[in-house]
Amino acid sequence: MRLPDVCSRLILVRRDWEPRGRDRGVSVIDGWGVAAIVAAIGLTGLALALYVRRKVRLLSQRIDRARDVAASRATDASYLARVLPPTACLPRPTNWSLGGDTLHWLLSEVERRRPRLVVDLGGGLSTVLLGLRLKELGCGQVVSVDHDAGFAATTQAFVSLNALDGIVEVRVAPLTANTALPGKAVWYDTDKLADLRDVDLLVIDGPPMSAGKRVREAALTFFQERFAADWMAVLDDAHRPGERAILESWRGGRNGFAIDVLPFATPTARIFPAQASEPSP
Numbered sequence: 001m002r003l004p005d006v007c008s009r010l011i012l013v014r015r016d017w018e019p020r021g022r023d024r025g026v027s028v029i030d031g032w033g034v035a036a037i038v039a040a041i042g043l044t045g046l047a048l049a050l051y052v053r054r055k056v057r058l059l060s061q062r063i064d065r066a067r068d069v070a071a072s073r074a075t076d077a078s079y080l081a082r083v084l085p086p087t088a089c090l091p092r093p094t095n096w097s098l099g100g101d102t103l104h105w106l107l108s109e110v111e112r113r114r115p116r117l118v119v120d121l122g123g124g125l126s127t128v129l130l131g132l133r134l135k136e137l138g139c140g141q142v143v144s145v146d147h148d149a150g151f152a153a154t155t156q157a158f159v160s161l162n163a164l165d166g167i168v169e170v171r172v173a174p175l176t177a178n179t180a181l182p183g184k185a186v187w188y189d190t191d192k193l194a195d196l197r198d199v200d201l202l203v204i205d206g207p208p209m210s211a212g213k214r215v216r217e218a219a220l221t222f223f224q225e226r227f228a229a230d231w232m233a234v235l236d237d238a239h240r241p242g243e244r245a246i247l248e249s250w251r252g253g254r255n256g257f258a259i260d261v262l263p264f265a266t267p268t269a270r271i272f273p274a275q276a277s278e279p280s281p
């Protein structure tokens with residue numbers, strides 16, 4: 001159809017919007033046709049606007065997340081700078097490490113409590129920092145437990161670099177299904193941990209969630225008979241659904257542990273024997 005024909009049809013449509021006489025059929029069809037075109041353009045515009053709005057929202061969420069990560073890295077660095085001896089040589093903090101604020105608090109608890117035995121389930125940066133602080137205080141030992149021999153070897157290398165061999169022991173305890181644990185849970189091989197008694201401080205930052213959402217639940221089942229008086233346990237990642245369920249079950253259990261969650265960048269739960277008085281933060 002040539003352009004003049006289109007124009008004359010549109011004029012026809014406009015003139016015969018209320019169709020009459022000979023042109024009725026033509027003008028009605030053209031009227032609906034124009035309406036359909038207008039509707040199609042409108043719908044396309046709406047879809048485009050919704051698409052753009054969604055893209056802008058996703059982009060701004062990504063910018064917010066990147067800002068949060070940058071802010072928490074800066075916070076971590078400033079906390080770490082405050083707790084580090086100047087000669088310390090540390091594994092680079094990763095998303096898997098305890099956060100700077102959690103580490104800062106944990107080390108101040110170590111200073112306050114002077115634990116004789118610390119067990120660090122899921123070793124790494126936390127192990128080296130705990131060892132350095134105990135060395136500085138001149139008391140206590142750390143047993144760092146890792147299911148993975150490769151990560152354990154890296155932790156061991158940093159332990160040796162910082163001359164902590166007499167204070168920190170790194171153990172490999174592969175994950176195994178254990179019939180003695182509730183639900184025959186997969187957890188660290190308990191044969192490798194059987195000698196651990198009188199634990200003053202238990203840091204639960206492993207095994208990783210890839211082994212199961214509630215994989216860390218077995219920690220208290222195993223250690224509850226192995227704690228010293230006035231013990232404290234710390235569970236990282238307390239915001240995750242699996243850890244929240246674990247905390248619920250510990251709260252509701254026969255032992256009635258006292259639990260609170262500290263509002264760090266990654267929330268951290270501290271757990272005490274029920275009769276213990278809440279320590280000051």
Ligand SMILES: C[S@@+](CC[C@H](N)C(=O)[O-])C[C@H]1O[C@@H](n2cnc3c(N)ncnc32)[C@H](O)[C@@H]1O
Pocket residue numbers: 094096097098121122123124125126127145146147148151205206207208
């Ligand atoms: C949450 S990490 C423990 C981190 C440690 N507490 C720290 O502050 O550095 C738990 C386990 O994950 C494994 N792991 C550590 N870094 C990892 C990484 N970058 N990728 C995969 N697994 C990792 C190790 O086997 C470790 O025992």
